[in-house]
Amino acid sequence: MRRLLVFAVGCVLLTSACSAAGGDAETNKLTVFAAASLTAAFTQIGADFEAANPGVSVTFNFGPAGGLAAQIESEGTADVFAPASLSWMDEVANKVGVHDRTDFARNTLTIITPPDDPAGIGSIADLARPGIQLVLAAPGVPVGDYAREALRKAGIERAALANVVSNEHADPGVVAKVAAGEADAGIVFASDIAPAAARAVRAVPIPHAMNVIAVYTIAVVEGSAHQPLAEEFLRYVIGPEGQAALGRYGFLPPP
Amino acid sequence: MSLRVDVRARRGTFIVEAAFHAEPGRTLALLGPNGAGKSTLVDVLAGLLPPEAGTVTLEAITLDDATAGTHTDPEARPVGVVFQGLLLFPHLSAAENVAFPLRARGIPRQEALRRATELLADLGLADRVSARPRDLSGGEAQRVALARALAAEPRLLLLDEPLSALDVRSRTQIRALLRRTLVEFPGVRLLVTHDPVEAMTLADRLVLLEDGRVTQAGTAQEVRAAPRTRYAADLVGVNFFEGRLERLDPGAGRIAAPEGDVVVAWPHDIGTEGESVIGILRPADVALHVQEPEGSARNVLRGPISQIAIEGERARIHVDSSPPVVAEVTLGSVARLGLHEGSDAWASFKAVEVRVLPP
Amino acid sequence: MSATTGRSRKAHSTPVGLSLLAALGLALVALPLLGLALRTPWSRLGQTLSSESALTALRLSLVVSIAAAAIGLVVGFPLAWMLARSRFRGRALVRGLVVLPLVMPPVAGGVALLTAFGRSGILGRPLHEAFSVQITFTTWAAILASTFVSFPFVVLALEAGIRSIDERLEQAAATMGASRWYVIRRVTLPLLGPQIAAGVVLAWARALGEFGATITFAGNLQGRTQTLPLAVFQQLQTDPEGAIALSLLLIAVALSVIVALRARFLPAS
Numbered sequence: 001m002r003r004l005l006v007f008a009v010g011c012v013l014l015t016s017a018c019s020a021a022g023g024d025a026e027t028n029k030l031t032v033f034a035a036a037s038l039t040a041a042f043t044q045i046g047a048d049f050e051a052a053n054p055g056v057s058v059t060f061n062f063g064p065a066g067g068l069a070a071q072i073e074s075e076g077t078a079d080v081f082a083p084a085s086l087s088w089m090d091e092v093a094n095k096v097g098v099h100d101r102t103d104f105a106r107n108t109l110t111i112i113t114p115p116d117d118p119a120g121i122g123s124i125a126d127l128a129r130p131g132i133q134l135v136l137a138a139p140g141v142p143v144g145d146y147a148r149e150a151l152r153k154a155g156i157e158r159a160a161l162a163n164v165v166s167n168e169h170a171d172p173g174v175v176a177k178v179a180a181g182e183a184d185a186g187i188v189f190a191s192d193i194a195p196a197a198a199r200a201v202r203a204v205p206i207p208h209a210m211n212v213i214a215v216y217t218i219a220v221v222e223g224s225a226h227q228p229l230a231e232e233f234l235r236y237v238i239g240p241e242g243q244a245a246l247g248r249y250g251f252l253p254p255p
Numbered sequence: 256m257s258l259r260v261d262v263r264a265r266r267g268t269f270i271v272e273a274a275f276h277a278e279p280g281r282t283l284a285l286l287g288p289n290g291a292g293k294s295t296l297v298d299v300l301a302g303l304l305p306p307e308a309g310t311v312t313l314e315a316i317t318l319d320d321a322t323a324g325t326h327t328d329p330e331a332r333p334v335g336v337v338f339q340g341l342l343l344f345p346h347l348s349a350a351e352n353v354a355f356p357l358r359a360r361g362i363p364r365q366e367a368l369r370r371a372t373e374l375l376a377d378l379g380l381a382d383r384v385s386a387r388p389r390d391l392s393g394g395e396a397q398r399v400a401l402a403r404a405l406a407a408e409p410r411l412l413l414l415d416e417p418l419s420a421l422d423v424r425s426r427t428q429i430r431a432l433l434r435r436t437l438v439e440f441p442g443v444r445l446l447v448t449h450d451p452v453e454a455m456t457l458a459d460r461l462v463l464l465e466d467g468r469v470t471q472a473g474t475a476q477e478v479r480a481a482p483r484t485r486y487a488a489d490l491v492g493v494n495f496f497e498g499r500l501e502r503l504d505p506g507a508g509r510i511a512a513p514e515g516d517v518v519v520a521w522p523h524d525i526g527t528e529g530e531s532v533i534g535i536l537r538p539a540d541v542a543l544h545v546q547e548p549e550g551s552a553r554n555v556l557r558g559p560i561s562q563i564a565i566e567g568e569r570a571r572i573h574v575d576s577s578p579p580v581v582a583e584v585t586l587g588s589v590a591r592l593g594l595h596e597g598s599d600a601w602a603s604f605k606a607v608e609v610r611v612l613p614p
Numbered sequence: 615m616s617a618t619t620g621r622s623r624k625a626h627s628t629p630v631g632l633s634l635l636a637a638l639g640l641a642l643v644a645l646p647l648l649g650l651a652l653r654t655p656w657s658r659l660g661q662t663l664s665s666e667s668a669l670t671a672l673r674l675s676l677v678v679s680i681a682a683a684a685i686g687l688v689v690g691f692p693l694a695w696m697l698a699r700s701r702f703r704g705r706a707l708v709r710g711l712v713v714l715p716l717v718m719p720p721v722a723g724g725v726a727l728l729t730a731f732g733r734s735g736i737l738g739r740p741l742h743e744a745f746s747v748q749i750t751f752t753t754w755a756a757i758l759a760s761t762f763v764s765f766p767f768v769v770l771a772l773e774a775g776i777r778s779i780d781e782r783l784e785q786a787a788a789t790m791g792a793s794r795w796y797v798i799r800r801v802t803l804p805l806l807g808p809q810i811a812a813g814v815v816l817a818w819a820r821a822l823g824e825f826g827a828t829i830t831f832a833g834n835l836q837g838r839t840q841t842l843p844l845a846v847f848q849q850l851q852t853d854p855e856g857a858i859a860l861s862l863l864l865i866a867v868a869l870s871v872i873v874a875l876r877a878r879f880l881p882a883s
Contacts, residue, residue: 002631066851133751138834140851165751166833167840169847177833181734182750301789329788342786346804355800356790407791 028056030229031077033068035084035216036170037107037143037189041249042082048245049236056229064141064170072096072221079224080233082216084142084189089217097222100231104238105216106252107189109143109150111204112178119184124206127151127185128159135174135183138167143174146212147187153210175201189214194250215255258411258443262309262319264292264299271295271467274309277460279410282437282444284458286451288486292467293447294339297415300445301336302329313411313443330359332411335404339415341396343388349375349399350384356407374402378432394425401436410442417446418453433457451490463487481612482535492571494541494580496534497614500527507553507606510534515577518553522611531614538571540608541582544601545592552603556580560596563589574602647865654862655855662859670837671845672863674753675822678841681757682821683814686765690813694772699781709773716766723762724830731758732831755832756839760821767820771813775806815875822868842867 034042039062046058061068065083072078073095081098083089084107092098113121119132127134137144144167151157165183168174174186175193179200193201218237220230236242243253261274271292277283285293298304300311302318305326311319313334318327335356343352353371358364372384378398388396397417404412417433418426434457437444448454454461455475463471463478463486471483475491482488488495498512500522508521510532517534525532542548548555558576570589572582580602584594594600628636655662662668696702697709715723731738731749741747749755779802787797803810825843832839834848842864849857 002629064851066854070850070854133748135833138848138851140848164835165838166835167848168834169829169844169851173829176830177750180728180732182728182732301785303785303789329785330791330793332789334789336786336789338782338786340782342780342783344783344787344801346807355787355792359787359790359792359796359800403790 028226028229030056030058030079030226030233031061032058032080032082032233033061033063033072033078034080034082035065035068035142036062036172037084037191038062038082038216039172040194041191041246041251044249045237045242045245048241049233052236052241053232058233066140069095076221076223078221079226079230080218081221082218082237084214084216085145086215086217088142089219092221093219098219099222100234101217101219102234102238103215103254104218104242105246105254107191107214107216107250108211108252109146109187109206109214110190110193111185111187111206112175112193112201113185113204114178114181114183115200115202116181117202118181121185121204123204124150124154124210125156127163128156130159130163132163133165133182133184134160134163135166135168135177135186136164137171137174137188138169141168141170142214143171143187143189143192144168146214149212150187150206150210153212154206189250190252191250194248213252213255216251257314258300258445259310259312260296260300262296262299262306262311262321264295264304264306266295266298266304269295269467270307271299271464273462273464273467273469275462275469275472277443277445279441279443281460282446282458283460283462284454285445285447285462285464286454286490287449287464289449290466291449291464293449293464294415295467296464297336297413297447300411300413301334302327302332333407333409334411334413335407335409336413337397337400337404337415337417339419341388341400341420343391343396343400343403345388348385348387349380349391349395352388352399353402353406356403360407371402371406374406375399378402378436392425393421394429397421397425397429398432401433405436405440412437412440412442412444414444414446416448416450419448419450430456463490481610483533483612483614488535492538492581494534494536494538496536496578496609497531498534500530500532500611502528508611510609510611512578514579515556517578517609518606519609519611520607525611525613533612533614534609535612536580536604536609538581538583541580541602541604543572543574543582543584543588543592543594544603545594545598547601548603550603551605553606554609555601555603557599557601560594560598560600563594563596572600574600576602580604650858650861650865653855653858655859658855659859659862662856663863667836667840667845668860668863671840671842671860672867674756674837674840675842675864676867678753678756678760679818679821679824682760682764682824683768683818685757685761686768686817686821687810687814689761690765690768690817691772691810694769694776697769698773698776712766712769714766715763720763720824720826721830724759724827727755727759727762727827727831731755750831751833751835751839753832753838756828756841759827759831760824763824763827764817764820767816768813771809771816772806775809775813776802779805811875815872819868819872822864 042060046060050056050058065085065088069088069092072081072092081092111121111124136147139145151160171188171192174188177183178186193203218234220227220234224230257279258277263270263272273296285296287293299306306319306321308321310317317325318332350368350371353374354367357367357370375381375384380395380398383391383395391399418429421429437457446458460474461478462469465484465486471478471487478487479491482491482493482495485495496510496512496517498510501509501511503509503518506521508519510517510519519534556576558574560572561575562573564571568586569583570586572584572594574580582602697705728735730736733742733748733750738749784797784801787801823843828841829844834840834844842860846857846860849860
């Protein structure tokens with residue numbers, strides 16, 4: 001009786017291991033690793049792409065650029081990589097290799113406050129006021145680095161950073177804290193507050209001179225098992241449909 | 256300076272109604288079968304179960320008064336309890352267990368332990384003071400529980416089935432020790448038990464409790480002479496008949512009972528015809544025959560012998576007649592008559608030998 | 615002759631199947647740790663771990679987890695007592711509420727904490743408006759988040775423990791002149807020793823590893839709310855090897871405490 005149990009367990013393990021290994025050989029399944037800020041836009045684009053190409057299924061892995069890069073380097077299951085950071089794309093290009101690298105969108109920063117604006121934030125200079133509770137993304141998260149750059153350009157980096165009460169791990173965290181009324185202000189991408197979030201926060205624009213333009217690149221990961229499909233997805237994103245979708249989600253066209 | 260109890264207490268659907276009193280310097284035994292309500296009364300006296308009605312007073316202090324709504328919490332009562340199951344604290348040594356009542360009352364640790372060790376030494380446990388309860392034998396644990404109950408010098412000592420958990424040998428030992436300790440205890444002593452031997456050897460007075468009610472109170476002699484219920488009769492080992500008194504012929508009557516009728520001498524001092532009475536008959540007054548006897552005995556009952564119980568040099572023969580009777584004869588008679596279980600026998604006794612009592 | 619010895623040997627040794635499954639279970643835990651150890655940048659380990667951010671995160675983690683366990687005990691014992699001893703209506707509901715943090719995703723727990731104690735929360739708003747007190751973004755918020763997710767362990771362990779104590783022992787103590795508090799101090803708590811230890815250690819371990827509720831409710835700021843788990847996740851963005859080093863630190867702390875308390879986990883000594 002016991003031997004039977006051991007045998008059964010062994011079989012289950014073997015078969016599941018086999019199917020896990022052989023699963024990737026399907027040619028119409030695509031895995032896209034993309035920046036967290038692209039979640040809404042890419043999910044839409046993915047759905048549109050599947051509709052346009054019946055039988056194809058697109059799976060997304062959204063997350064911080066660094067985390068995604070680490071996963072790609074250790075596992076290599078990604079077919080397409082689309083971070084919000086040029087440096088992380090360089091990193092993956094060096095460690096693993098990419099091709100067809102293309103800039104496909106831009107994003108600008110914006111200040112957000114709770115709808116009732118409890119701290120009276122009218123411009124970026126107000127972020128330097130002592131006592132303001134400011135939430136940013138953590139250094140290393142693209143929008144976090146960009147925000148700090150913008151603050152530096154505005155000449156208020158030191159004062160504003162003293163006001164930081166939390167370094168969120170991802171953009172949605174910043175939006176959530178501000179929308180809940182916990183923080184007085186935050187700095188995120190314009191795309192982060194497109195459609196759904198737009199009603200939950202109030203936006204204060206940053207003057208162009210101080211703003212930071214983030215450039216999004218997309219590339220096919222070397223060694224991907226679905227190269228042709230990956231290249232087609234890439235073309236879709238750069239093409240009219242993809243660009244239109246990105247525009248609806250608050251992104252600017254590529255340079 | 257005594258204990259007066261007159262209460263009705265409820266535990267779930269079970270109700271106990273009891274009234275009795277106990278004097279200091281004498282041991283009272285609350286004796287009854289299991290389920291009679293003895294432990295319920297222990298809890299009432301200890302303060303763990305407030306009575307539904309009635310009062311409990313100890314030395315003129317009212318501990319419970321249901322109508323006035325007063326209830327003294329257990330921690331405020333001068334009561335020492337030896338619980339059934341002992342309930343020694345497993346995480347404390349023997350000495351610490353005995354010291355617990357003293358420390359709970361604020362006595363400093365050193366002093367409490369000193370007194371505890373003294374008490375334990377008195378009970379022969381000087382070398383077991385640091386032992387944990389799990390390392391003590393049954394008899395040793397019983398003594399520790401006793402010492403713990405005595406430690407704070409209570410005015411009322413309650414012992415709930417103190418010997419029931421012990422084996423036969425320890426029981427005899429501890430019984431002797433208990434008797435000594437009880438005699439030395441100046442306050443009121445109440446022993447609760449289902450074992451008549453325990454009750455009769457340790458107590459001066461008995462209160463019989465059956466099914467939540469007190470059915471008889473008195474010394475062992477008094478109960479033996481006039482048991483009021485079948486349980487009491489069984490306890491003291493007499494024959495017990497209960498039924499309606501009927502006239503038979505001049506000078507004689509009959510106790511008519513469903514198990515069978517018994518002819519008795521007409522009891523002029525009690526009751527009239529038709530009333531309920533009890534009849535007590537000592538087994539020693541019953542004669543046994545292997546053939547139908549002739550004679551003046553008005554009661555001649557026939558039946559198979561259902562049991563022969565030897566007690567020392569006597570034998571108690573249970574005859575399954577209508578009604579059943581127990582006869583006490585010498586061993587010699589058993590041999591001479593060739594009595595054995597299953598064989599038929601005639602039991603006879605005179606009408607005057609049955610003592611008729613009101614119920 | 616050999617038949618009898620064979621039978622008795624089988625009776626005492628562990629069955630093969632059981633050993634195999636046990637080994638699988640052990641592998642499940644041991645392999646990731648082994649992977650971590652192999653990938654650790656041993657050469658710069660000392661440097662990474664002695665950096666200001668690492669030490670601050672460690673200090674904060676210890677403060678928060680110990681505080682959470684302590685608060686859990688203070689708040690959890692009375693709750694466990696009521697659940698074990700009092701008969702009140704809605705007891706099942708209360709127990710369900712207590713267990714809830716265990717089954718909630720920690721982030722959901724964090725969101726729930728915000729709705730209660732955040733600046734615009736049920737309790738948070740009046741606190742903020744009346745006393746200008748804000749709980750979010752403070753170390754207390756981190757402690758609150760960690761307590762929320764870990765105190766069910768204390769309550770469950772203690773409730774089981776209190777139930778297992780014969781109530782008659784406490785009644786007996788009362789007849790010996792012990793007040794309610796004396797009974798709890800001298801009888802109940804000492805007898806609960808092993809369960810208290812087990813509950814507190816489990817709660818502490820859970821609090822130490824808490825991430826989701828902390829980052830959602832308390833935020834992430836070095837020196838104030840960035841505990842080790844939060845520091846690890848942040849390191850992952852910029853310096854994955856450093857993150858591994860920090861993870862090792864977290865594991866080392868937890869492991870050393872649990873191993874040191876090994877015997878206390880077992881209720882019967």
